Amino acid sequence: xxxxxxxxxxxxxxxxxxxxxxxxxxxxxxxxxxxxxxxxxxxxxxxxxxxxxxxxxxxxxxxxxxxxxxxxxxxxxxxxxxxxxxxxxxxxxxxxxxxxxxxxxxxxxxxxxxxxxxxxxxxxxxxxxxxxxxxxxxxxxxxxxxxxxxxxxxxxxxxxxxxxxxxxxxxxxxxxxxxxxxxxxxxxxxxxxxxxxxxxxxxxxxxxxxxxxxxxxxxxxxxxxxxxxxxxxxxxxxxxxxxxxxxxxxxxxxxxxxxxxxxxxxxxxxxxxxxxxxxxxxxxxxxxxxxxxxxxxxxxxxxxxxxxxxxxxxxxxxxxxxxxxxxxxxxxxxxxxxxxxxx
Amino acid sequence: xxxxxxxxxxxxxxxxxxxxxxxxxxxxxxxxxxxxxxxxxxxxxxxxxxxxxxxxxxxxxxxxxxxxxxxxxxxxxxxxxxxxxxxxxxxxxxxxxxxxxxxxxxxxxxxxxxxxxxxxxxxxxxxxxxxxxxxxxxxxxxxxxxxxxxxxxxxxxxxxxxxxxxxxxxxxxxxxxxxxxxxxxxxxxxxxxxxxxxxxxxxxxxxxxxxxxxxxxxxxxxxxxxxxxxxxxxxxxxxxxxxxxxxxxxxxxxxxxxxxxxxxxxxxxxxxxxxxxxxxxxxxxxxxxxxxxxxxxxxxxxxxxxxxxxxxxxxxxxxxxxxxxxxxxxxxxxxxxxxxxxxxxxxxxxxxxxxxxxxxxxxxxxxxxxxxxxxxxxxxxxxxxxxxxxxxxxxxxxxxxxxxxxxxxxxxxxxxxxxxxxxxxxxxxxxxxxxxxxxxxxxxxxxxxxxxx
Numbered sequence: 030x031x032x033x034x035x036x037x038x039x040x041x042x043x044x045x046x047x048x049x050x051x052x053x054x055x056x057x058x059x060x061x062x063x064x065x066x067x068x069x070x071x072x073x074x075x076x077x078x079x080x081x082x083x084x085x086x087x088x089x090x091x092x093x094x095x096x097x098x099x100x101x102x103x104x105x106x107x108x109x110x111x112x113x114x115x116x117x118x119x120x121x122x123x124x125x126x127x128x129x130x131x132x133x134x135x136x137x138x139x140x141x142x143x144x145x146x147x148x149x150x151x152x153x154x155x156x157x158x159x160x161x162x163x164x165x166x167x168x169x170x171x172x173x174x175x176x177x178x179x180x181x182x183x184x185x186x187x188x189x190x191x192x193x194x195x196x197x198x199x200x201x202x203x204x205x206x207x208x209x210x211x212x213x214x215x216x217x218x219x220x221x222x223x224x225x226x227x228x229x230x231x232x233x234x235x236x237x238x239x240x241x242x243x244x245x246x247x248x249x250x251x252x253x254x255x256x257x258x259x260x261x262x263x264x265x266x267x268x269x270x271x272x273x274x275x276x277x278x279x280x281x282x283x284x285x286x287x288x289x290x291x292x293x294x295x296x297x298x299x300x301x302x303x304x305x306x307x308x309x310x311x312x313x314x315x316x317x318x319x320x321x322x323x324x325x326x327x328x329x330x331x332x333x334x335x336x337x338x339x340x341x342x343x344x345x346x347x348x349x350x351x352x353x354x355x356x357x358x359x360x361x362x363x364x365x366x367x368x369x370x371x372x
Numbered sequence: 373x374x375x376x377x378x379x380x381x382x383x384x385x386x387x388x389x390x391x392x393x394x395x396x397x398x399x400x401x402x403x404x405x406x407x408x409x410x411x412x413x414x415x416x417x418x419x420x421x422x423x424x425x426x427x428x429x430x431x432x433x434x435x436x437x438x439x440x441x442x443x444x445x446x447x448x449x450x451x452x453x454x455x456x457x458x459x460x461x462x463x464x465x466x467x468x469x470x471x472x473x474x475x476x477x478x479x480x481x482x483x484x485x486x487x488x489x490x491x492x493x494x495x496x497x498x499x500x501x502x503x504x505x506x507x508x509x510x511x512x513x514x515x516x517x518x519x520x521x522x523x524x525x526x527x528x529x530x531x532x533x534x535x536x537x538x539x540x541x542x543x544x545x546x547x548x549x550x551x552x553x554x555x556x557x558x559x560x561x562x563x564x565x566x567x568x569x570x571x572x573x574x575x576x577x578x579x580x581x582x583x584x585x586x587x588x589x590x591x592x593x594x595x596x597x598x599x600x601x602x603x604x605x606x607x608x609x610x611x612x613x614x615x616x617x618x619x620x621x622x623x624x625x626x627x628x629x630x631x632x633x634x635x636x637x638x639x640x641x642x643x644x645x646x647x648x649x650x651x652x653x654x655x656x657x658x659x660x661x662x663x664x665x666x667x668x669x670x671x672x673x674x675x676x677x678x679x680x681x682x683x684x685x686x687x688x689x690x691x692x693x694x695x696x697x698x699x700x701x702x703x704x705x706x707x708x709x710x711x712x713x714x715x716x717x718x719x720x721x722x723x724x725x726x727x728x729x730x731x732x733x734x735x736x737x738x739x740x741x742x743x744x745x746x747x748x749x750x751x752x753x754x755x756x757x758x759x760x761x762x763x764x765x766x767x768x769x770x771x772x773x774x775x776x777x778x779x780x781x782x783x784x785x786x787x788x789x790x791x792x793x794x795x796x797x798x799x800x801x802x803x804x805x806x807x808x809x810x811x812x813x814x815x816x817x818x819x820x821x822x823x824x825x
């Protein structure tokens with residue numbers, strides 16, 4: 030096929046972005062449901078929460094796995110630099126994801142109170158920690174990290190915990206909690222549904238406060254993450270879409286149109302990731318200080334040949350993936366009910 | 373300990389723990405396809421009950437496989453950054469293909485397999501089971517392709533970049549079908565089918581010994597032994613082909629497998645023994661000429677020995693030799709067990725031979741130990757190379773990760789994995805003790821609808 034007119038590096042920048050955005054929109058609600066899990070008190074409510082994500086969480090996590098694989102294949106320098114540089118952060122993320130995964134599987138297999146309590150805590154803690162670390166990683170990528178001339182991370186684990194990164198960590202937890210609460214609202218009925226409806230405003234307020242602080246902090250202290258929008262005012266429309274989508278969430282929730290609230294939340298995430306990508310482009314990792322050591326879509330990429338092969342793989346694979354995803358969500362549509370098959 | 377040893381230990385610990393589960397998912401996946409096909413064909417509710425019971429076991433192994441699998445993908449970057457920079461162009465493509473072709477397929481249809489029993493028709497459920505099984509096989513394909521490229525690199529060239537040399541793809545299909553990938557894939561899959569089959573056999577034999585769930589156990593035993601017999605025999609065939617490939621492509625590894633130091637025609641096959649590394653000889657019974665015959669088809673052709681390689685290019689002989697021989701011994705043992713078991717089962721007298729049932733209960737350990745031993749022999753036999761002939765293992769490390777950091781994560785993973793293993797065994801035992809559900813003899817929901825002829 031003739032793909033010469035395409036800048037493959039840019040295409041892969043977008044594709045990796047699509048995979049991570051897909052991950053945020055899908056596993057984001059799983060992690061959010063996990064973060065809310067301990068607020069429900071009875072065993073039945075907790076099982077309903079778990080089973081609302083039961084059939085889909087595993088497929089949602091695959092977006093992260095494939096995103097990681099795509100990053101490795103398309104931009105191996107970034108994969109190597111970030112994963113070895115953020116060593117402890119990634120080990121902690123792995124531990125959190127392991128506990129999240131096995132807790133879902135193990136929790137309802139035994140009736141003992143201590144058993145269920147233990148895995149409930151693992152599920153919630155794993156979900157919160159995963160969301161937080163993903164946010165911290167995003168914060169560091171936006172802020173920039175110390176890189177040497179060989180593209181190796183030159184800082185330490187504690188350098189990654191600066192206030193801006195921590196702020197993004199908390200914001201991500203808040204965003205996923207709101208997203209998860211809306212998803213749970215769609216999937217539940219009866220008393221739990223009404224209870225969630227009571228909580229949802231708290232999650233929205235928590236997110237909007239975090240969002241406002243992050244936006245201000247970004248404009249004041251990370252001006253390069255707003256430079257492109259400042260230079261091209263028409264791009265402000267994306268920021269506008271983002272704000273309108275967020276503002277639409279409480280409106281739809283009040284009118285009990287939970288599906289539309291969920292779509293608004295997805296649109297908000299999509300707009301946020303688009304802004305993030307636009308501001309980063311063509312950089313993948315900013316070096317701070319020494320911006321000349323930054324990793325870009327050109328100096329960090331695989332060969333043109335490989336990017337082309339990978340694009341063909343993506344063009345075959347992505348429609349299949351979308352087809353499976355849509356059919357699974359269709360088969361498991363509607364409100365969740367507890368059956369002997371449930372977790 | 374230094375960072376190299378610790379990083380290798382961590383990779384070995386995490387990958388060998390992970391590899392307890394995917395073979396079970398792949399093998400049980402095939403067993404589930406067989407059971408559901410029998411159910412669709414015969415309409416016998418016993419097969420429905422079997423499919424339901426083994427699906428619950430499958431779910432448990434699958435969850436552990438997913439949870440421990442993501443560690444593997446991240447670890448290339450965290451601990452082997454220099455390796456990742458060197459091979460990303462080639463190796464990363466295989467991993468990404470695995471994600472997009474295998475994991476999405478598997479995880480999507482897994483939802484239907486586990487939770488869709490009452491929501492979809494019989495044919496749709498069978499289709500979902502087939503797709504999960506296919507997805508598990510796809511993931512084996514891509515990961516074995518990636519690993520085989522590390523054993524026998526092909527379809528690439530080395531390019532100088534500002535950060536040093538790296539491998540780039542020149543021919544994608546030559547990379548995928550590198551000289552060892554297909555024969556190794558086939559052998560790996562045989563080992564996986566055995567792992568799943570003998571788990572079924574073992575549980576069925578235990579029920580028969582305890583005289584529980586008689587009909588269920590008998591039918592499971594037939595499916596398990598049938599699959600186990602075929603897989604065990606194919607394992608020998610594929611293992612033989614794979615070993616001939618090793619002789620062609622990685623002669624130092626084959627010499628270590630067989631404990632052969634001197635290049636010689638009429639090379640002997642050592643049945644078992646002890647490697648005296650200092651004096652470069654192996655003590656133990658041997659059959660003259662058999663190694664030459666197995667490698668080349670004639671006794672007069674020479675087989676390359678370890679002395680052809682400088683000491684710094686040789687793998688650790690003793691460990692590789694012992695692990696390889698352990699794998700072969702278990703492999704032959706599994707053939708004997710499955711032939712005898714199948715014969716007794718076919719004659720309908722298996723249930724009278726309690727000792728044989730005892731052997732079959734333990735047979736679940738055979739493929740697991742052989743799979744681990746085989747992989748350790750294959751990976752240690754590749755040493756001192758991380759990519760055979762191109763990059764040494766010591767050159768692949770992350771330069772900025774300290775020994776303390778790796779020690780910390782190694783201790784953390786060990787602790788967590790021991791906990792997970794204990795919970796896994798506890799829950800597996802619980803499910804086996806609980807046994808098949810009598811209610812599963814009556815399909816419910818959409819499954820109760822008759823299938824269209």
